[in-house]
Amino acid sequence: MKRKCSGLVIPAVLAAAASLLQARPPVQAAERFFDSAEAPRDAARLTIFYPSVGTLKALVALRDRGFLPGRGLEIVGVHHAKERTDYGESEKYVRDNKIDWVHFHTITADLTPETIFGRNPASAELERIFKLSSGVVLFGGPDLVPALYGEKTSLLTFVEDPWRHYLELTAVFHLLGGFQDPAFHAYLEKRPGFPVLGICLGMQTLNAGTGGTLVQDIWMDTYGIHFAEDAVALGQPGWHTNPFRRLAPQDKELLPYMLHPIRFSEGSKFVAEWDFRPEDEPFVMSAHHQAAGRIGKGFKIAATSLDGKVVEAIEHENYRRVLGVQFHPEFPMLWDSAPKYKISPRDKELFGCRTYLEARPPSEKFHEKIWRWFFGLLQPRNQ
Numbered sequence: 001m002k003r004k005c006s007g008l009v010i011p012a013v014l015a016a017a018a019s020l021l022q023a024r025p026p027v028q029a030a031e032r033f034f035d036s037a038e039a040p041r042d043a044a045r046l047t048i049f050y051p052s053v054g055t056l057k058a059l060v061a062l063r064d065r066g067f068l069p070g071r072g073l074e075i076v077g078v079h080h081a082k083e084r085t086d087y088g089e090s091e092k093y094v095r096d097n098k099i100d101w102v103h104f105h106t107i108t109a110d111l112t113p114e115t116i117f118g119r120n121p122a123s124a125e126l127e128r129i130f131k132l133s134s135g136v137v138l139f140g141g142p143d144l145v146p147a148l149y150g151e152k153t154s155l156l157t158f159v160e161d162p163w164r165h166y167l168e169l170t171a172v173f174h175l176l177g178g179f180q181d182p183a184f185h186a187y188l189e190k191r192p193g194f195p196v197l198g199i200c201l202g203m204q205t206l207n208a209g210t211g212g213t214l215v216q217d218i219w220m221d222t223y224g225i226h227f228a229e230d231a232v233a234l235g236q237p238g239w240h241t242n243p244f245r246r247l248a249p250q251d252k253e254l255l256p257y258m259l260h261p262i263r264f265s266e267g268s269k270f271v272a273e274w275d276f277r278p279e280d281e282p283f284v285m286s287a288h289h290q291a292a293g294r295i296g297k298g299f300k301i302a303a304t305s306l307d308g309k310v311v312e313a314i315e316h317e318n319y320r321r322v323l324g325v326q327f328h329p330e331f332p333m334l335w336d337s338a339p340k341y342k343i344s345p346r347d348k349e350l351f352g353c354r355t356y357l358e359a360r361p362p363s364e365k366f367h368e369k370i371w372r373w374f375f376g377l378l379q380p381r382n383q
Helices: 012-023 053-064 087-096 123-131 162-176 201-209 218-222 228-234 353-358 363-377
Strands: 002-005 008-011 044-049 073-080 102-107 135-138 196-199 258-264 283-286 299-305 311-316 322-325
Touching: 044 162, 053 073, 053 087, 073 087, 073 162, 087 102, 123 162, 135 162, 135 201, 135 363, 162 201, 196 201, 201 311, 201 322, 258 311, 258 353, 283 353, 283 363, 299 322, 353 363
Parallel strands: 044 073, 044 135, 073 102, 135 196, 196 322
Antiparallel strands: 002 008, 258 283, 258 299, 299 311, 311 322
């Protein structure tokens, strides 16, 4: 038995899993900020998806660094009531730390694989959220449901939170449209200057939400590698997470992610608008085993791995303020100089991530530019 979804084949096992999750009672808090919100006048309002405690701590760290405005910016965390994350912990973190510039909005609309790429019960609510926001950020997280981008599920893909993906994919489709329904009128058609940033999973969601696909495991599908020892032999430019974590899990000083260089694509905004040179190869922090495959509607590749085999950034060709990056410029550890980490068990000395970036220009400058660019776009009713 199979089911159809916007031209995609959805295995019956996915429908069964979704029905089981649907039967689970929601455990998240039910604050619904946008029900009574008005358009921001003297402040910018950033909507974020996946407002976990870790996400909020990253934003607080960026604010402390001066990348977020100290005043005149409020943030609203949007999530679905059936996501697996306990956002009650996020609300507690905000209360305990007296953070009065963060709010929450819980969506309860019924979403299914068959309806996310078109008008659905969440459409009007999402459009209101976008209308009352100055921009959107989608953060990192677990593997997308492959059936939602038209593929079978690899044994190396681990689906943990389908409801999160239903919400974020339909949000992207409503913002940008996609190959799934070329006649759909996307929100950004009316507001092309609306800023959108996707980070790691967020970039993959931008791509899949507009009809692109994903590589389900980089080492196996892109490089044909089946063993960690062979991944080590690729060298650091080919590592998107630390292979030594599998070989020496007892070594607590190993960097849990990976610092590696990227290469800008010819004509990308990084070169044409941000004044970096084509030969610049900044180091970034990665934590992923999947990547963009076929590129979604309206996007082009903005950066790759040094060998060109892994997509590291995508930018929208029509909506110039829409950007996805496969790495993590929001991690607080990037700005910490304390020597805490090593990459290999053989390394004799520990390093601090900020010191590492400073020693490899323009790495630090590149991370700063991402945030100054994005938050510089967040103006009240930005057009």
